[in-house]
Amino acid sequence: MKEKNIDEKYSIEKKFNALIITLSIAVPVLVAILFKVKLKDYGIDVEPLTFLPPIYAFINGITAMLLILGVYAIKNGNKKMHQNLMQSAIACSVVFLVMYVAYHMTSDSTPFGGVGIIRYVYFFILISHILLSIAVIPLVLITYVKALSERFDKHKKIAKITFPIWLYVAVTGVIVYLMIAPYYVY
Template identity: 35%
Template structure:
């Protein structure tokens, strides 16, 4: 019996982890959105964190593009490494994002007219899809780990474009709001 056959017999149930992680992450971000920030925070300039968020989102986007190219070329191991890299940069993003929203007040967008409509459209779709991408990405990777390749492909067809959109719009949103920090 080879490694793949052993893995097929030993499938793990990741559903409780996926549900708990989704609720925890989305809950923390929701709560942080409603708090005013830490008063008199002086350890460092917190406006550096949104730039870090944009850089991490840029890397996530590039890693996802690399993963997509790799899987289209049937380079599964390279695809897997790019996906792990995307998860890593996303995790680091979540750390810097939650830190920023804990220590700093939200920055209002100062643009007007058509630019404001574009900004808020991108922001709202980004927020909604970011909340949705958490269980989708975790389910995609869990199915891959369980060697459920057909089920993995089905959900990855939704996960990949949405995750690409979320990471790219995160960068665009930063560029649009950065003059107002």
């Protein structure tokens, strides 16, 4: 395989810059808007998708495992496995997002019923999870584009920032689900 010259590498990155910016803004805004949209309010009669939360929590867990395995693969020099694992982690994150939005468009939000210190712990984890899930979008996209453009020095540098944030978001997604699961009404 022929190595890309520096102009080709920058050209690939330039092609994706507008998309990265657009998705980094549009995804959180659309999720926030769609989170407030209830299909029943628009006369669309659908059953609440109450079965989704454990599934998308499981997908968050899978994402965390894929991220860890991806780091393990690259540290052992297996670039192809690393690439496949990271692409799978991105796909899992997209599937999670679709399910999350679908659930919230068909079901009322579940209030956390815990009291005392656990309530503060829950909201700390939830708020940090939400804020970092917004921040991780451009980080993942930039990291991925650096790899696509074969600028592996830059990829590695930003991946050291992206990985712990993305892993935190995936793991706290599972924790948030486990903490609120007793309060779901099925």
